[in-house]
Amino acid sequence: MRVLYLTHSLVSCWNHGNAHFLRGVLRELEARGHETLALEPEGGWSRTHLRADAPGAEARFARTFPELTARTYSRPEEAVAAAQDADLVVVHEWNEPALVAALGRARAAGGRFALLFHDTHHRAVSNPAAMGRYDLSAYDGVLAFGEAVREVYRARGWGRRAWVWHEAADIRLFRPLPRAAEADVAWIGNWGDDERTAELEEYLFGPVERLGLSLTVHGVRYPAAARARLAGLGAEYRGWLPNAEAPEVFARHRVTVHVPRRFYAESLPGIPTIRPFEAMACAIPLISAPWEDSEGLFREGDFLRVRSGREAEEALRRVLAEPALAAALARSGLETIRARHTCGHRADELLAVAEELRGVPA
Numbered sequence: 001m002r003v004l005y006l007t008h009s010l011v012s013c014w015n016h017g018n019a020h021f022l023r024g025v026l027r028e029l030e031a032r033g034h035e036t037l038a039l040e041p042e043g044g045w046s047r048t049h050l051r052a053d054a055p056g057a058e059a060r061f062a063r064t065f066p067e068l069t070a071r072t073y074s075r076p077e078e079a080v081a082a083a084q085d086a087d088l089v090v091v092h093e094w095n096e097p098a099l100v101a102a103l104g105r106a107r108a109a110g111g112r113f114a115l116l117f118h119d120t121h122h123r124a125v126s127n128p129a130a131m132g133r134y135d136l137s138a139y140d141g142v143l144a145f146g147e148a149v150r151e152v153y154r155a156r157g158w159g160r161r162a163w164v165w166h167e168a169a170d171i172r173l174f175r176p177l178p179r180a181a182e183a184d185v186a187w188i189g190n191w192g193d194d195e196r197t198a199e200l201e202e203y204l205f206g207p208v209e210r211l212g213l214s215l216t217v218h219g220v221r222y223p224a225a226a227r228a229r230l231a232g233l234g235a236e237y238r239g240w241l242p243n244a245e246a247p248e249v250f251a252r253h254r255v256t257v258h259v260p261r262r263f264y265a266e267s268l269p270g271i272p273t274i275r276p277f278e279a280m281a282c283a284i285p286l287i288s289a290p291w292e293d294s295e296g297l298f299r300e301g302d303f304l305r306v307r308s309g310r311e312a313e314e315a316l317r318r319v320l321a322e323p324a325l326a327a328a329l330a331r332s333g334l335e336t337i338r339a340r341h342t343c344g345h346r347a348d349e350l351l352a353v354a355e356e357l358r359g360v361p362a
Helices: 018-031 045-053 057-064 076-083 097-108 147-155 197-211 224-233 243-251 262-266 274-281 309-321 323-340 343-357
Strands: 002-006 035-041 070-073 088-092 114-119 141-144 162-164 183-188 215-218 253-258 286-288
Touching: 002 018, 002 076, 018 035, 018 274, 018 343, 035 076, 045 057, 070 076, 076 097, 088 097, 088 343, 097 114, 114 343, 141 147, 141 343, 147 162, 183 197, 183 243, 183 309, 197 224, 197 309, 215 224, 215 243, 243 253, 253 274, 253 309, 274 286, 274 323, 286 309, 309 323
Parallel strands: 002 035, 002 088, 035 070, 088 114, 114 141, 141 162, 183 215, 183 253, 253 286
Antiparallel strands: none
């Protein structure tokens, strides 16, 4: 099968977490003999920032993921032409409405490809007017990265043509490495437009400060006030991290913390985003700020759930003081990822959707 994915960027993961998941799924499809191609717009802001922040990163992507093919396009017509040669076309929601509409028109005009819209953001709830700009009338279905997002589309009449397609870990890349802990806590995450500023203070910065722990922070878009706070903690702020190097960071630390953005904690239960999947795949103990696992993705004991800054402090203290607890968390989380949440599992799910759509009239 020939699969075309229209993404904001495959090459750049600069403030673009969907690239992590997409790389893993396309690698799985390629390993199974399918032909994949990712198209991304020329001048996309993530790739532009990557070039400015990390010269040479594009060449490093090519070395790390030699099996992946990504091309750029400048006009929607180029993407439409590529779609005509595909069996399955998936369009990420971080594309321009004009492109989304053009692909829909091509499908309605007799395109032989199945056409899916992939929604991996909270805008379906937080900014429905923006999502309303997308014309999906000719699309065959929607892939939603959680049941809460799928319900939005079901309410709009998509019914059985909306599927849950959670993110997952690329275990070809995210795997346990020999442990050589140099510091206590690793935090890998971008600042996020003030969507979790108070939560980071409560569940990460405050507990680390009170316990006197060492902290390493990777991510982008940290404002001056955030960098000053990190400096006051004695934390190391190391800026952008190529996602492929995250396993090495986890191997050098004893524990990590998940702090979801506010919309995922309050309005979109069941969606952890990709960072916890990747951390558990690397067998590092994980402590998580509140979010509701309404879909039962994980088991009790895969990570430590905390409900307050004081509980986060106590959880950090215990994990660092009790090697047996740390080992049990790492083992349980890794087992669950490998059993249920790999990009191989998600490739299976995508192929099942494609099979379900086979025979849908153009």
